[in-house]
Amino acid sequence: MTPTLRQCLLAELLGTAFLLIFGTGAVVVDEQTHAIGHGGVAAAFGLIVLIIIQSLGHVSGAHVNPAVTIGFWAAGRFPGRRVLPYVLAQLAGGLLGSGTVWLVATPGSSLGATLPAHSVAQAFGVELGLTFWLMLIILRVTSSYYEQGLLVGLTISATVGLEALVGGPLSGASMNPVRSLAPALVCGNLTAAWVYVAAPVAGALLGVLANRLLDPAPSAGSEPTS
Template sequence: MLLVTFGAGSVMTDAITGGALGSVGIAATFAIVVTALVTALGHVSGAHLNPAVTIAFWSMRRFPAREVPPYVLAQCAGATGGALLLRAALGRVAQVGATVPHVPVATAFGVELVFSFALFLVIAAVATDARTPPALAPFAVGGTVGLCALQGALTGASMNPARSLGPAVASGTFTAHWLYWVAPIAGMLAAARLFDWLRDTRAHPTSPRGAALGVEGPID
């Protein structure tokens, strides 16, 4: 909910103020809110914030299957609630921050696929390797989100099905909505496979398979 309230809200604020934030300001907003939420909630719930992240961890056998549906439901409900709050407060400005492609759909799919791949590669690295310095995860993940968001003019730089779903529901804008589910999930699944292949789990400490894992490591 907070990711969409602040992130999509920054898109709406930029439209209302005639571009006062700009693309850099919007990207910084997404980076800051993700960093803050991972810092605040990483030790509580893992701070997934993203159905594609949850599914990718499950595919690595690092998140229990029984926890996937409630996590995805919570992510989608929170994002929709945040978007409806924005709609009630500001109206349908900028389509409530909905993500729509501004390039051909095939290109948009590739952009979201690559961004999502990069994001989960970073998440997997900071979450599964005990050699990662403590407290690095929020900045690594938030920074990657912000980096991709700088290219938001192409597709909205969603990388997150829930983040796209909420504003789509609130604004009724479902243009090429399917790609904001398929591309992030496919990209993160691919990154999960690559990271498992690159990393020698026999040589370095790792979280146990099947354990609940968040973006900062095992969930207590």
């Protein structure tokens, strides 16, 4: 039975909320206890992404990221009429997740918000590149030819964890406008927020373009199968 739009939106809201609770929550816990470390934070993001994909992917696709939703639409795999509802559900879920993290954070905490470590230009370039690679991986492993159940979730979550591990010290390795905007809005620090909206969306669109270039072109004499 095909999930209704309401069910899909609820899945996106819940999935994004838990992404923020356990992802940025790990950042906040490490700020307070120093018990997790940068590697542990990266692992937390990878693990929660795997859990979300395996538990909610069959309902909504487990986008939990406006850049991914826009990327799927640009790739022709997602209806345009659902883009805005998905993005709004993701934003609501992100705010719910960041609000939950705020309850356990110490006063003055950034709630795991992403900020450029050096220049804004460097952060933009890092986020562009990370999201490009993430979107390309997602499109490749979710194609009908390559998709193999659990391996899809493992590959995507491993990509998120690896990129968080390597890119985190430079830009925060957001790759997700809501992951950055939600804690920024809740804590009131919107420094360079535009970078974490524009760069992931641009990177996702570049990933769509690269995926098209990688797909084999149909032979001249081939007939349509449908």
